Amino acid sequence: MKKTDVLVIGGSAAGIVVAISGKTCYPKKSFMVIRKEKKVLVPCGIPYIFGSLGSSEKDVIPDNVLTNIGVEIKIDEVISVDSKNKTCTTKDYTVIGYEKLVFATGSKVKVPNWLKGAEKENVFTVPKNKEYLDGLLAKIKTCKKIVIVGGGFIGVELSDEINKLGKKVTLVEILPHILLAAFDEEVSCKAEEMLKSRGVHIKNNVGVKEILGDKTATGVLLENGERLDADAIVLSMGYYPNTDLAKNAGVAINDKGFIKVDEYMRTDNCDILAVGDCAEKRDFITRKLNTVMLASTACAEARIAGMNLFKLSAVKTFSGTIAIFSTALGETGFGVAGITEKIAHDEKFDVVTGFFEGVDKHPGSLPSVQNQFVKLIVARESGLILGGGVVGGLSAGELTNIIGFAIQNKMTANSLLTAQIGTHPLITAPPTAYPLIKAAEAAVKKMNEKRGC
Amino acid sequence: MKKTDVLVIGGSAAGIVVAISGKTCYPKKSFMVIRKEKKVLVPCGIPYIFGSLGSSEKDVIPDNVLTNIGVEIKIDEVISVDSKNKTCTTKDYTVIGYEKLVFATGSKVKVPNWLKGAEKENVFTVPKNKEYLDGLLAKIKTCKKIVIVGGGFIGVELSDEINKLGKKVTLVEILPHILLAAFDEEVSCKAEEMLKSRGVHIKNNVGVKEILGDKTATGVLLENGERLDADAIVLSMGYYPNTDLAKNAGVAINDKGFIKVDEYMRTDNCDILAVGDCAEKRDFITRKLNTVMLASTACAEARIAGMNLFKLSAVKTFSGTIAIFSTALGETGFGVAGITEKIAHDEKFDVVTGFFEGVDKHPGSLPSVQNQFVKLIVARESGLILGGGVVGGLSAGELTNIIGFAIQNKMTANSLLTAQIGTHPLITAPPTAYPLIKAAEAAVKKMNEKRGC
Numbered sequence: 036m037k038k039t040d041v042l043v044i045g046g047s048a049a050g051i052v053v054a055i056s057g058k059t060c061y062p063k064k065s066f067m068v069i070r071k072e073k074k075v076l077v078p079c080g081i082p083y084i085f086g087s088l089g090s091s092e093k094d095v096i097p098d099n100v101l102t103n104i105g106v107e108i109k110i111d112e113v114i115s116v117d118s119k120n121k122t123c124t125t126k127d128y129t130v131i132g133y134e135k136l137v138f139a140t141g142s143k144v145k146v147p148n149w150l151k152g153a154e155k156e157n158v159f160t161v162p163k164n165k166e167y168l169d170g171l172l173a174k175i176k177t178c179k180k181i182v183i184v185g186g187g188f189i190g191v192e193l194s195d196e197i198n199k200l201g202k203k204v205t206l207v208e209i210l211p212h213i214l215l216a217a218f219d220e221e222v223s224c225k226a227e228e229m230l231k232s233r234g235v236h237i238k239n240n241v242g243v244k245e246i247l248g249d250k251t252a253t254g255v256l257l258e259n260g261e262r263l264d265a266d267a268i269v270l271s272m273g274y275y276p277n278t279d280l281a282k283n284a285g286v287a288i289n290d291k292g293f294i295k296v297d298e299y300m301r302t303d304n305c306d307i308l309a310v311g312d313c314a315e316k317r318d319f320i321t322r323k324l325n326t327v328m329l330a331s332t333a334c335a336e337a338r339i340a341g342m343n344l345f346k347l348s349a350v351k352t353f354s355g356t357i358a359i360f361s362t363a364l365g366e367t368g369f370g371v372a373g374i375t376e377k378i379a380h381d382e383k384f385d386v387v388t389g390f391f392e393g394v395d396k397h398p399g400s401l402p403s404v405q406n407q408f409v410k411l412i413v414a415r416e417s418g419l420i421l422g423g424g425v426v427g428g429l430s431a432g433e434l435t436n437i438i439g440f441a442i443q444n445k446m447t448a449n450s451l452l453t454a455q456i457g458t459h460p461l462i463t464a465p466p467t468a469y470p471l472i473k474a475a476e477a478a479v480k481k482m483n484e485k486r487g488c
Numbered sequence: 489m490k491k492t493d494v495l496v497i498g499g500s501a502a503g504i505v506v507a508i509s510g511k512t513c514y515p516k517k518s519f520m521v522i523r524k525e526k527k528v529l530v531p532c533g534i535p536y537i538f539g540s541l542g543s544s545e546k547d548v549i550p551d552n553v554l555t556n557i558g559v560e561i562k563i564d565e566v567i568s569v570d571s572k573n574k575t576c577t578t579k580d581y582t583v584i585g586y587e588k589l590v591f592a593t594g595s596k597v598k599v600p601n602w603l604k605g606a607e608k609e610n611v612f613t614v615p616k617n618k619e620y621l622d623g624l625l626a627k628i629k630t631c632k633k634i635v636i637v638g639g640g641f642i643g644v645e646l647s648d649e650i651n652k653l654g655k656k657v658t659l660v661e662i663l664p665h666i667l668l669a670a671f672d673e674e675v676s677c678k679a680e681e682m683l684k685s686r687g688v689h690i691k692n693n694v695g696v697k698e699i700l701g702d703k704t705a706t707g708v709l710l711e712n713g714e715r716l717d718a719d720a721i722v723l724s725m726g727y728y729p730n731t732d733l734a735k736n737a738g739v740a741i742n743d744k745g746f747i748k749v750d751e752y753m754r755t756d757n758c759d760i761l762a763v764g765d766c767a768e769k770r771d772f773i774t775r776k777l778n779t780v781m782l783a784s785t786a787c788a789e790a791r792i793a794g795m796n797l798f799k800l801s802a803v804k805t806f807s808g809t810i811a812i813f814s815t816a817l818g819e820t821g822f823g824v825a826g827i828t829e830k831i832a833h834d835e836k837f838d839v840v841t842g843f844f845e846g847v848d849k850h851p852g853s854l855p856s857v858q859n860q861f862v863k864l865i866v867a868r869e870s871g872l873i874l875g876g877g878v879v880g881g882l883s884a885g886e887l888t889n890i891i892g893f894a895i896q897n898k899m900t901a902n903s904l905l906t907a908q909i910g911t912h913p914l915i916t917a918p919p920t921a922y923p924l925i926k927a928a929e930a931a932v933k934k935m936n937e938k939r940g941c
Binding site for chain 1: 540805855892918933
């Protein structure tokens with residue numbers, strides 16, 4: 036029997052970070068990461084394999100981030116966990132004893148078995164699997180017309196990248212606009228306009244009824260009766276937590292199918308932790324369970340799990356998921372942090388919103404200036420920042436992180452009004468009209484309208 | 489006699505923002521901004537007139553940001569203030585009565601009268617004056633060799649811009665490296681290497697002894713005996729607060745020459761406020777008076793003054809200046825927030841530092857990826873973030889603002905470790921190795937070394 040102090044199952048972002056963080060904090064403990072994949076992909080880089088990167092090889096996370104610090108990597112698959120005897124058994128019949136076990140088993144791609152024709156040739160999904168994606172990329176290169184089903188981040192980014200290859204891409208989204216699961220409508224609409232202007236065809240507000248063709252797919256039939264010809268069809272319809280192994284090990288699973296965890300990322304068995312897409316998420320604002328899967332959230336959880344492996348630190352807890360999404364189309368960045376206005380209304384939060392549209396550099400006459408739009412969602416009474424959206428140049432990603440920090444620090448709109456920021460002509464909005472602060476001003480104005488300023 | 493409820497003296501960033509903020513909060517009050525300049529320049533845009541913008545006209549702040557909301561603009565100069573009778577007298581003999589007066593008189597360029605030859609023709613400074621700068625730009629265009637004295641932000645940015653015009657630019661800095669007043673040495677050195685690689689010649693660690701030439705300057709003699717030929721010499725040696733008018737009005741001035749203010753930006757006369765470069769600065773961390781002049785700080789002060797004009801709001805105070813500087817050279821951004829390691833040591837703070845160098849996009853194989861370096865200065869015992877420096881791509885400006893938010897919110901290195909950030913391949917560092925968090929990790933490791941992790 037092999038033995039390791041810490042066994043991490045899964046070698047993507049969360050698995051890597053829990054091992055690095057744990058090994059840094061507990062250097063005398065032995066760490067092993069066990070994973071199925073020979074090579075691990077940067078998960079959020081996957082859509083970019085198709086255009087910007089040009090090959091999956093360029094999207095590989097090097098193993099030496101682990102091996103350099105003494106973490107062992109084993110390419111194998113754990114097929115069962117004996118939590119009583121604290122051992123795992125792998126596909127190649129190795130038994131591995133552990134002191135602490137971490138599930139970082141991630142998520143699996145949703146395959147819509149209910150969809151007629153989904154099993155046909157040239158119908159693909161987007162799993163986090165290098166060989167599969169290499170095959171998909173090779174196929175795409177031979178195609179002229181591609182239909183992508185599902186306008187979430189992966190579908191949108193993939194559409195843009197495949198469009199860059201000179202293919203005719205049609206994106207089908209069942210909701211009224213793309214990215215609506217993450218963004219409020221105005222941000223979604225701006226992203227949609229941008230994607231259209233770049234040449235991607237978009238069919239909104241309509242589902243797919245059937246994949247057409249005999250053995251090989253030749254197109255899709257939409258629910259409104261329209262037919263779209265296609266040489267390849269990519270179904271990008273989401274992911275679900277990969278928890279069969281944990282379930283079979285007797286670890287508690289929540290109603291949404293995620294492994295239950297506490298604020299230290301421990302499962303109901305204190306020697307077993309879970310991090311990343313497979314681990315329970317609770318929204319920072321609504322305090323409800325949610326299903327947000329983000330590499331950045333996964334890494335935050337993994338750091339916390341790694342630091343708390345052998346002793347708990349009260350200051351290193353995970354107090355809820357703040358969904359912070361960002362993406363870019365060409366030179367325009369899009370981001371959202373916290374809850375959207377829609378979620379705020381659905382959950383009956385009493386909120387005001389503040390908007391501002393300015394420029395991302397200054398003066399506005401500088402070359403390459405882009406508009407920068409910021410929206411804030413603010414609790415009316417307390418002024419707490421609950422969420423925000425950004426559309427702007429490529430600094431939109433970090434600007435969204437500033438909103439994320441405001442939420443994490445329970446900042447109010449008033450404290451944003453008096454916040455100090457640094458500005459520079461070539462890289463930020465002007466100090467006189469920094470959209471984040473102007474949006475806070477607009478929100479405070481609404482807060483005060485009821486009270487009299 | 490004219491009358492206005494609020495009279496703002498000075499029409500640059502601080503004056504504009506105090507008027508906008510005040511008018512927004514007190515819409516029934518009348519506001520007048522009085523200024524000498526026919527047209528006001530975006531102050532931080534001034535260096536960019538010389539290259540990126542190509543003309544001062546493109547750097548003008550439009551008056552309609554004020555007139556659109558009903559703020560009156562008067563082009564004139566206040567020559568005296570009668571604080572007892574609450575009136576101002578202008579150069580054209582108008583007497584203007586006020587209820588509240590705001591000094592936003594800014595700063596004046598330092599002219600080194602002690603420097604032999606500083607009065608010669610073709611020796612320039614960089615005042616915030618459109619006509620003067622138009623003359624300077626016209627002159628520069630006819631020159632081949634330009635010497636710029638003073639390697640602060642203005643000198644550095646001007647060097648880079650004039651170098652872009654194909655001129656031979658030599659920058660002379662008395663300190664060992666450029667930008668050392670704002671940055672720690674490693675950040676300064678990176679900026680210096682970048683500036684050199686772009687073709688600017690740099691003479692470090694040496695002062696200017698004399699401007700050479702008869703009536704017209706022909707070069708400079710350095711303190712080490714070296715002579716530099718020049719067709720024009722630009723002295724960029726700093727600014728000092730413009731407070732003569734306030735002093736003559738009997739308003740209290742501090743030892744550093746700034747108008748004394750409280751946390752609501754009121755002077756010792758509660759009907760007179762001061763904001764921007766002319767107003768007292770107290771460092772957020774050291775709690776000492778300082779002399780930081782930044783448009784972004786000025787605007788934060790101006791917002792606070794505007795909101796507190798007619799009634800004080802306890803949640804809208806200015807609790808000290810957090811210097812947040814950023815700049816860019818080509819595609820590389822540089823930033824600093826809070827105190828530097830050098831200041832920390834000079835002030836006897838017990839600190840640790842944490843560094844990390846990663847990439848600003850991910851995977852690192854993406855085109856246009858740049859290294860991203862983050863340094864944090866952390867109080868050893870409490871873990872409070874006291875400062876940080878960033879060198880990276882153009883998102884460095886907003887990333888520096890994230891550090892600024894961490895300081896303002898009194899975040900600790902441990903809270904950065906568990907912080908949630910959003911990441912995206914095209915616009916941020918990877919979630920697994922986000923330099924800000926990795927730098928916090930490195931700092932926490934050092935904090936724990938004394939204690940045992």
